[in-house]
Amino acid sequence: SYELTQPPSVSVSPGQTASITCFGDKLGDKYACWYQQKPGQSPVLVIYEDTKRPSRIPERFSGSNSGNTATLTISGTQAMDEADYYCQAWDSSTSHVVFGGGTKLTVL
Amino acid sequence: EVQLVESGGGLVQPGGSLRLSCAASGFTFSSYEMGWVRQAPGKGLEWVSYITSSGDNKYYGDSVKGRFTISRDNAKNSLHLQMNSLRAEDTAVYYCAKDHGVGAWDFDDWGQGTLVTVSS
Numbered sequence: 165s166y167e168l169t170q171p172p173s174v175s176v177s178p179g180q181t182a183s184i185t186c187f188g189d190k191l192g193d194k195y196a197c198w199y200q201q202k203p204g205q206s207p208v209l210v211i212y213e214d215t216k217r218p219s220r221i222p223e224r225f226s227g228s229n230s231g232n233t234a235t236l237t238i239s240g241t242q243a244m245d246e247a248d249y250y251c252q253a254w255d256s257s258t259s260h261v262v263f264g265g266g267t268k269l270t271v272l
Numbered sequence: 273e274v275q276l277v278e279s280g281g282g283l284v285q286p287g288g289s290l291r292l293s294c295a296a297s298g299f300t301f302s303s304y305e306m307g308w309v310r311q312a313p314g315k316g317l318e319w320v321s322y323i324t325s326s327g328d329n330k331y332y333g334d335s336v337k338g339r340f341t342i343s344r345d346n347a348k349n350s351l352h353l354q355m356n357s358l359r360a361e362d363t364a365v366y367y368c369a370k371d372h373g374v375g376a377w378d379f380d381d382w383g384q385g386t387l388v389t390v391s392s
Contacts, residue, residue, distance in 0.1 A: 165334065197378040199317070206382040207309075207317065212372055218380060250317050254377035259331045261307065261319035261377055 166255040168264035175270045182238040184267045186251030189232060194253045196234035198227060201266075202247045210249075211236060238269075246271045274298040274381040276368045281386030288358050288390070294351040294368030294383055302326075302346035305371035307379060308353050310364035310388075320366070321353065322377070335361075358390045 169187040176182035186196060196214055199207040209218055211227035214234065224239045234253075238245055251264040280292040292308070308320040321342040322331045330342050341354040351368055365387050369379035 195376075195378070197372075199379075201317075206367060206384055207379075208382075209372065209378065209380045212376070212378050212380070248316075252317075252378060259322075260333065261309075261322060263309075263317045263319060266316040 165258065166253075166260065166262050168251055168253060168262055170249075170251060170264040170267045172265070173268045173270065175272060176238075176241045178243060178271055179240055182241045182245070182269055182271075184236045184238075184249050184251075184269065186234040186236075186264050187232055188234075188253060188262075191232050191234055191253060192230045194229075194256070196227070196229045196251055196253050198234075198236045199250045199252065200245075200247045201250065207250065241269075241271055243271050245269060274370060276370060276381060276383035278366065278368050278383045278386035281366065281388045283389045283391065284358055285392050286359060286390055289354070289356045290358065290388060292353040292355065292366055292368075292386060292388070296349045296351065296368075296370070299370070299381075301344075301349040303374075305375060305377075306344060306351045307369050307371065308342065308351075309367045309369055309379070309382075310362075311367070311385075312361075312364040315364075318364070322371075323351070324375075355388070358388075360390050362388060363390045364388060 198211040201207040214229040307322040365385040368383040370381040372380040
């Protein structure tokens, strides 16, 4: 079955750029999306179709996807961005939705 | 404003059954694919099931296939998940989620979740 791999944790200083990676075999051939989840809350879609941002999401969130790796980038990271982030893709060969294991972003 | 409100969670014994429901409002329910995603305590997100807008096509994660059944009632703007032969490892918060676009297979709106606990 298709798998997506994320680093368990990433740390960033306020105002700096955070990058969270998601690895999957030929992931660049699929669409990747990203969710933010804060403690006790439901997930929020922050990036879809590799690079697109829902209107309610701040411009500091951006995405890319090429080769085997999708990346979520948060520019000028703020304390409010501290959360768990999950990548997700659709495996067309099985019609399965696949989530990465999640990355805890710490802003310190 | 899109609203998704889950109900039906609770405590059930191993081997038992439970039916979750999701009441949808604020969008044309019959035009969107829908899904269920779960999250075990302290763990990550796990996809459970997905249903096309018409209800004609249904898809399941490997861990629930053959035990869970997804359905929808477009006349009542509701989504359901029938869960049978429940196991301890099915314990999780279950989220109802709306597909972002026509067959986009990602989710732009989520409910608040309903907790299912499988324990004797």
